[in-house]
């Protein structure tokens with residue numbers, strides 16, 4: 001896309017100010033942090049409830065960006081760039097995308113539903129790309145922002161589009177429909193996701209169906225609810241397992257390789273083998289099959305292609321690599337759009353200066369190889385990739401376009417060369433098309449540990465952070481507590497993500513936690529809650545900021561500050577208002593003030609206190625007493641010292657229950673990790689951590705036989721027992737064994753029987769269809785950390801922070 005600013009001005013009905021009118025743009029951005037922003041970028045300054053991208057414009061101009069869509073021109077930016085002024089920048093982006101869409105008239109498949117959109121989209125791309133030049137949404141870009149960005153990737157080289165639309169509340173689909181204008185609609189599985197945003201299921205389905213209001217055909221699984229809600233003029237192409245009046249009637253026959261679909265369609269009967277057994281994959285396969293039938297594919301082609309469908313991995317995973325490397329594993333897809341996303345992710349997660357890319361041939365229908373790899377090269381250079389390994393015959397021919405590049409004809413050649421290559425202290429993005437089997441490269445580079453892992457969903461952390469942000473006044477700052485290794489979820493990776501989201505502060509308990517983060521390159525200010533006097537020197541050396549909670553501590557700190565000739569070193573003053581843990585008491589305040597009046601060694605960055613019962617409304621009065629005392633003592637300090645520091649009091653449940661006591665900042669902890677004390681609020685949060693293992697062994701035992709130490713379990717009947725390699729040394733409480741706790745295997749509960757051992761536990765899987773090697777969920781969505789904590793008479797904090805460091809953490813983004 002190359003467009004003049006003049007044209008864009010007209011499309012958006014915007015007012016233009018500043019700069020030159022003969023400029024052109026060739027890419028769109030909404031992310032101020034992307035290294036891909038340049039002088040040909042049109043930057044849309046989106047405004048969210050708590051984020052306003054207008055504040056990044058000055059920096060973006062310094063970085064060379066020249067064209068902005070804004071609601072107003074930020075101070076001192078007049079005449080420094082082109083500004084297109086609109087009422088609402090998100091709507092302008094959507095309008096721009098809708099205009100772009102209107103320039104093309106090839107078939108566009110629009111997908112919506114609660115589950116399966118992304119999988120069906122990826123499979124359709126696989127099934128149809130031998131015959132079409134397909135453009136599709138990258139990853140799961142299906143939101144109010146994601147859809148316009150996806151649509152803007154369309155160009156005249158394509159002849160089929162596949163786009164997904166996701167909504168979470170009312171009145172969102174009309175906007176997405178106007179942008180996608182699908183000619184073919186597919187309704188995938190309607191589950192319970194996002195029910196909160198709607199009064200009932202009918203309303204949700206009705207809203208989703210709006211995507212198809214101008215479609216020529218709607219493909220769906222025939223069912224009476226949807227049928228009743230469809231516009232009577234809509235043309236449908238339906239399928240069913242039970243209703244013979246559906247256009248396509250299907251009977252399922254499970255077999256060794258998966259499932260055979262017996263298809264009855266317009267008097268022809270035929271069979272299609274698919275490699276899946278579970279309901280969701282079967283339904284998604286059928287949605288794809290319906291498109292092939294609608295496009296009049298012949299039976300043989302359908303059979304040949306459908307049997308090759310594959311499980312889809314849409315996530316970008318961060319893993320620990322050998323020699324202190326960090327791996328970003330995206331070894332499943334390779335197209336230009338998803339490369340852009342992966343490179344942005346690499347930048348946001350890079351833990352080393354050195355960035356390496358391992359890249360396969362890219363399958364981009366439409367462009368010539370010369371055009372395509374020139375674009376790829378620009379992208380790699382813009383992202384400051386240190387070195388590149390390219391694998392594949394096509395990309396190898398363009399080797400000289402990439403910095404520090406080595407090329408390999410195929411994955412096997414790379415693996416043969418691998419012992420002579422060196423990898424260390426670098427972040428490595430591994431990105432390849434599926435058939436290159438880059439998973440073998442990932443397994444070479446990955447640090448080996450045992451099979452139990454804690455998976456951390458970085459999107460969920462972002463979601464939870466935004467959820468709490470939305471509860472705050474726009475001016476309230478956020479400190480996120482990352483003490484105790486980020487509540488067990490990981491220190492650096494989470495700090496890096498939070499830095500990316502521009503939170504204001506991080507909080508740790510001890511100096512060494514802060515030092516680890518600073519050494520790893522975290523730039524955010526870090527408050528140390530509980531600094532021992534012996535750590536003051538290293539606190540100062542590492543530019544950490546201590547919380548000072550006693551006269552003794554203050555004197556000790558001032559003494560060191562004086563020796564080091566410090567001026568205005570930032571410190572935080574903690575007042576005890578009733579927690580009785582750490583803090584200056586009311587009777588110390590006058591002395592505190594007089595010491596501070598007479599020194600310029602330190603400066604009071606903030607004043608804080610901590611609530612003892614913010615989660616328990618039975619103690620409402622006590623909390624109000626604490627809030628009042630904090631108001632009184634902190635105001636006194638502000639007045640007498642004539643200072644204006646940040647004041648902060650609330651933790652997660654404080655944010656929920658005492659919104660009026662936000663002051664200037666809140667200290668968000670457990671909520672960002674996806675756990676709330678409040679049942680209603682819990683529904684709004686996304687699960688962050690999933691503790692997973694696998695079945696090591698399965699055995700059958702007879703009635704009367706025992707399992708484990710002390711023979712504490714005796715079977716009543718003949719039973720099937722699975723052994724799982726996770727025990728109390730990994731942080732699973734022994735109290736969770738002996739019939740109290742359970743794990744989830746293939747979506748079914750398996751009770752933990754006998755005593756939990758140091759490194760293993762055993763479960764009863766008599767009634768579960770499972771085999772050795774199958775995945776086991778210890779906690780996550782089922783059971784939740786909250787549920788375990790309740791049954792064990794403790795709190796979720798303890799469960800999360802107990803997971804031992806020998807359990808490998810894997811971070812991923814969807």
Ligand SMILES: *Cc1c(COP(=O)(O)O)cnc(C)c1O
Pocket residue numbers: 481529610650651652653667668669670671
């Ligand atoms: C841990 C901690 C928090 C965060 O508490 P959550 O309940 O996890 O939100 C806030 N302030 C202080 C002083 C803390 O120690």
